[in-house]
Amino acid sequence: MFLGSDQLCNRVASLINSAYRRADEAGRQIESAEDCLLKALGLADWTPPEPLSFTAHASDAFAAGRWDAQYFRPLFAEVEQRLLATGGAVKLGAILDINSRGRQPDYSDEGLPVINSKHVRTNKVLLDDDNRRAVEAGAPVVIEKGDVLVNGTGVGTIGRAAAFLHEQNALPDNHVTVLRTSRVDPIYLAVFLNSLLGQLQIERHIKGSSGQIELYPNDIAKIVFWDAPDHVQIDVRDAVLSAFNQERRAQDLLEAAKRAVEIAIDDGEPAALAFLDAAEGTS
Incomplete structure (x- = not known):
C-alpha cells in the first residue's frame, strides 16, 4: 500500500476540495438559471392548484384523444x-x-x-x-x-x-x-x-x-x-454555461488528483508535486 507524505496528501486533498467547491457552485448556477426564468414570468412563488375533484367535457376528451383523468x-x-x-x-x-x-x-x-x-x-x-x-x-x-x-x-x-x-x-x-x-x-x-x-x-x-x-x-x-425576451434567455444561458465550465473544471481537478497519486507511485513524490503545481496553476 502506498503511503504518501503529509505534504502530498494535503496537496491532493486540497485539489479534491477545490473540485467539490466548483461542483457545488455549478449546482447553484443551475438553480439561478431556473429562478431567473420563473421570476421573469412572475411565478417564483406560484403553487399549482390541486382541487380534490374536477370535471372535463367529453368534447375536450375527444379533441385530445385522451380519456384518462390525469390529462x-x-x-x-x-x-x-x-x-x-404572456403573449409570447x-x-x-x-x-x-x-x-x-x-x-x-x-x-x-x-x-x-x-x-x-x-x-x-x-x-x-x-x-x-x-x-x-x-x-x-x-x-x-x-x-x-x-x-x-x-x-x-x-x-x-x-x-x-x-x-x-x-x-x-x-x-x-x-x-x-x-x-x-x-x-x-x-x-x-x-x-x-x-x-x-x-x-x-x-x-x-x-x-x-x-x-x-x-x-x-x-x-x-x-x-x-x-x-422569453432576449435578455431573459441570455441570463439563463450565461448561468448554465458557467455551471458547465465549473463542472468540467471540477472533473479535471479530480482526474489531476488521481493522476498525481499515480505519478507519486511510479515516478516519486517530487514529480507528483510538480504535476500538482501545474494542475493548481490552471484551477
Missing part, C-alpha cells in the same frame, strides 16, 4: 393559461427544426459516442470515455452541439432535458429525443423544459402506465413554450 387535471390548464397570457407563448413544434428520436445503436469499437437516458441529466449531458460507441451510418439523427436532448422513457428519467454543449457529435439511442431549433436559445429551451412549467406539461403528455411510460416526439411538439 385533465386543472393545474395543467392553468399552466397553459399563464403562458398564453408558442407550441414547441412551431419552432423546432428537428424533433426526432434515435434508434437502437449498432454498437462498435469505433464511431460516435452514444447518448442514452442515463447520460441525459437535468441540464447536463454526460459524455466521457465510458460512453459506448456506434456506427453513424443509417442513424435518423446525429446529435450536434446546441441540440436539446429529452429522455423519452423510464420512470424517474422521463422528461429530463439538457442542451448538448460538447464539441464532439454523438448518437442518440432509441430512448432519447433530439430537438434542434434556430429560433430560440437551446440552453434556455432545456431550462424551460426542466422548470415546473415544462415538467407539468411533460407529465400531462406522458402516455402508458406502470413501467412502460413514453413521451413521444409528437407529444413534445404540443408543449406550450414561452419564447
Whole structure:
C-alpha cells in the first residue's frame, strides 16, 4: 500500500476540495438559471392548484384523444393559461427544426459516442470515455452541439432535458429525443423544459402506465413554450454555461488528483508535486 507524505496528501486533498467547491457552485448556477426564468414570468412563488375533484367535457376528451383523468387535471390548464397570457407563448413544434428520436445503436469499437437516458441529466449531458460507441451510418439523427436532448422513457428519467454543449457529435439511442431549433436559445429551451412549467406539461403528455411510460416526439411538439425576451434567455444561458465550465473544471481537478497519486507511485513524490503545481496553476 502506498503511503504518501503529509505534504502530498494535503496537496491532493486540497485539489479534491477545490473540485467539490466548483461542483457545488455549478449546482447553484443551475438553480439561478431556473429562478431567473420563473421570476421573469412572475411565478417564483406560484403553487399549482390541486382541487380534490374536477370535471372535463367529453368534447375536450375527444379533441385530445385522451380519456384518462390525469390529462385533465386543472393545474395543467392553468399552466397553459399563464403562458398564453404572456403573449409570447408558442407550441414547441412551431419552432423546432428537428424533433426526432434515435434508434437502437449498432454498437462498435469505433464511431460516435452514444447518448442514452442515463447520460441525459437535468441540464447536463454526460459524455466521457465510458460512453459506448456506434456506427453513424443509417442513424435518423446525429446529435450536434446546441441540440436539446429529452429522455423519452423510464420512470424517474422521463422528461429530463439538457442542451448538448460538447464539441464532439454523438448518437442518440432509441430512448432519447433530439430537438434542434434556430429560433430560440437551446440552453434556455432545456431550462424551460426542466422548470415546473415544462415538467407539468411533460407529465400531462406522458402516455402508458406502470413501467412502460413514453413521451413521444409528437407529444413534445404540443408543449406550450414561452419564447422569453432576449435578455431573459441570455441570463439563463450565461448561468448554465458557467455551471458547465465549473463542472468540467471540477472533473479535471479530480482526474489531476488521481493522476498525481499515480505519478507519486511510479515516478516519486517530487514529480507528483510538480504535476500538482501545474494542475493548481490552471484551477
